Amino acid sequence: MAGVAGVYFDGVTAGRHGVEVVLDEAGGALVFDGPTLEEGPLRWPLVRLRRLSDQARDSGLTLTLHADTEDESPRDPARLRVNEPGMTARLRDICPDLDRRDVQKGTYRKLALRAGLAVVAVVLMLFVILPRMADTLATLIPVEREIAFGKTVVAQMERALGAADMGALRCTGPEGRAALDAMLTRLSGGKALQYDLEVQVFDHKMVNAFAAPGGQIVVMRGLLDTATGPDAVASVLAHEIGHVEERDATRHALRAAGSAGLLSMVLGDVTGGTLAVFLGERLIQSGYTREAEMRADRFALDMLNDAEVNSEGMAAFFDHLHEMAGGRGHLAEYFSTHPASETRAEQARANAEAQEGTRPVLSEAEWQALKGICG
């Protein structure tokens, strides 16, 4: 059989060897020789032939041999290039493993080991080490720094809610303010708190309240509008004070700072990665807050009991919130940062049944003044 022209690189030097290639089907080998080959004719067994894939010039074949080497793939470093259509077509037909992807021995064991290690490292960091570190650091930070940070967070929040200037959203009705202070005094009842509380009402329709680091609490006007009565507002305040005393906000911020980079690294490269990071963070944060929310609820009930405020107001408010949310399914509940309102309502109601000698937290006039704090 007549040979065809080929080009051979021996994998030892960068020299280019023109060769004549003969396909010896009976002998099961590709045989080639050329004037510059010192070692004489070479025989490449067809069963060990592999071709390079995803090549730009796919009319020809660049061949290599399967071999036990230390390389990234078990391949001989030598290459043989054949362009003649007849021979390349025949080689594609008769070589059984031309397209086989061989991997080095022990690769899958290595893969399992490293994947396991990576999962363990990430899980340990996210759920054990970073939360512990956040707890420790949150107690180490000087209180005045925490207060400064909290004020910045509140200012930032105000901006995000659409205030043009600092303090533009703050409601300052003097009678409402007095009612709010009366409520706070009643709740704290002379108890020594770790932080001086600074409670703001923001003129915004959102039904919510936040605790920022360092004793900063923000109540939205929407919450006052929706609340079923002053007792309900008092219970929300008590709940937020619970967050403040536990330094929950500071801890969240620290924990988020530690886990954000990590999460975006693990999930970041998938198409639509930002969404994945957001959801991942949300899942972790909500798991954390559920625990924190429960603690804050417990704290709130104790506070209401000490202040002789009826926790039925809290129960009614949770029922109301639950109705507003339309009793959505469990998926939404899991993703929300607050535990199910139904459960919380039951807890507050059970507490209310055991309460004795409660009295309203505000008079009707004070309550109307508080509702009108934003003018």
Next chain:
Amino acid sequence: MVQDVHGGNIVEGTYAGERGPLFRLAVVTALLSVVTLGIYRFWAKTRIRRYIWSSVSGGRDAFEYTGTGMEKLLGFLVAIVVLAVYLGIVQMILFYFGLTLFTEPQTPEQMLMQMAAIYITVLAVVPLIFFAQYRARRYKLARTRWRGVRFGMEKGGWGYALRAMGHWVLTLLTLGILLPRQTFRLEKYMTDRSWYGNAQFHQQGRWTGLYPAARHLFLAIAILLGGELVAVIADSAVLAGTVAVVGSVWFMIGIVSYRVNAFRYLTANKFLDGGIGFEAQPETVNVVSTVLLGGLMVGVLSALIFGGLGLAVVAVMAPASMMGEGAVFLGGLVVAGLYILALAVSGSLVLVWIIQPVIDHVAGTFIVHNAQGLNTIRQRAHDSGADAEGFADALDVGGAI
């Protein structure tokens, strides 16, 4: 081999890649990456590199990329373990120190500045990014072969990270005046550690030689600063706006011009094994017009694709909404699938219409002088590559290919 005017042999670069095959490869591998939740991306990158490397030829011989997807995945897992511990702890501690810098904000500006202090956590990543850049280049070289002989690069990632940070600080402090020094020194650091087989590369020339390459960059800055100054003095909003537009466009072209001309200078002053020289003559005009026209093409095609997607959403969701919740869910799945397809296609368009044409242009102007010296270069040992650019992947350093 072709002879050059001085009687030495030359090897000329060519590029043989085509739009169709690369586009198909990019779309298919992008979809596989999505379906496998991102795991296939290591193989996707590998296959695209194999195609592009094999498109580049020196003389009659194509380059070969021998990296594997598996080693990239293994390297990524190593990087994850190291970075999980490092990033988690260091970023939290940095954030803590960021917090201790806080004071009570008096003005909105102060408030914004303090919030910016939170981004102090980014500092944790900076040395790693430079480290990852060096390692990625080392890995790419170690997996590149020409005529069966490996390229390679010595260890030196941390040395590079240290120098890169120092140069950046100097460049920023001098308002960019020392940028050529940074470019030259960092390139020299890498080139002097690079090998083809048993032959070493050397970067010669001087860093001041890069100033001509930076002329449009500095000119743009001069226009911006000087023009705005005049505009302020003349109190003319029209002049200020005009200067801003002209200056910014000039600045962007200046960046491309700097990169192209710096590449020409650095290539012309690279030597392999003492006597083998190089030459590359890419044109700024060509690169800019390729990027502009390609960008226009990608923009138009992407707009058509996403417009079609919008129509498809209406076509699927309108009937589905009549048929109840199950149909809406299925319709949502179809829409999500189409969305992913659209993303994959528009990402691949960038590769095919911008990146490949630029590589094509640069490779086509590449010449190796005194190429007879190449024949005696011998193979070098395999480099295990340790993390196989896992750090670069985890930190998202280093672009499309």
